[in-house]
Amino acid sequence: MAAIDAANAEDPNALSYAGESRPKELLHSELVWRWVRQLQPDPSEALLLAARAHHLRRWQLPRSDYPEGRVGYLRWRKELQLRHARETGEILRTAGYDDELAKRVGDIIRKRGLGRDAEVQTLEDALCLVFVETQLGDFATKHPDEKVVDILMKSLKKMSERGREAAGAIALSAAERGLLARAVAALSADD
DSSP states (O other), rough: HHHHHHHHHHOOOOEEETEEEEHHHHHHHHHHHHHHHOSSSSSOOHHHHHHTTTTGGGSSSOOGOOOOSSSHHHHHHHHHHHHHHHHHHHHHHHOOOOOOHHHHHHHHTTTTTTTOHHHHHHHHHHHHHHIIIIIHHHHHSOOOHHHHHHHHHHHHHHHHHHHHHHHTSSOOOHHHHHHHHHHHHHHHHHH
């Protein structure tokens, strides 16, 4: 895990959290790892490694290198997942892990089996929870409420019931709590 953390510590972008500014992807990976441990009391080593490596060196493949719109976004996300899985596998093999574990970590990072694989679902829940916890407020100030509610609905749809319950327990501002409540209500209306 130290080699993964060292790679993410090189992130030139910073994220402030709890009054401290840290390399964005290093902090993000630590927060996802923390949520994984909260959601899954006895996580596998593969899941913990995937939590730390899911955005490995993400800044090296910026969103701005891809066309605007959904197609460009999806292509960027797919290439990120493949790159993160490949580079994580290289780090793990260099550290002495076997191919089977490296492949499993890569499968979790690529979200293979989302909705069917409990570990992949736990990682997805943790990713969505970190978004709500650390990025929702900033995102909400830059976008209309309707777009924020739509993004929250999409996130909630991907989450397990356990993940949704955890999202409801996150300390949020009144405005953020209202947006989350609107997304939950809209999601319930769709069911």
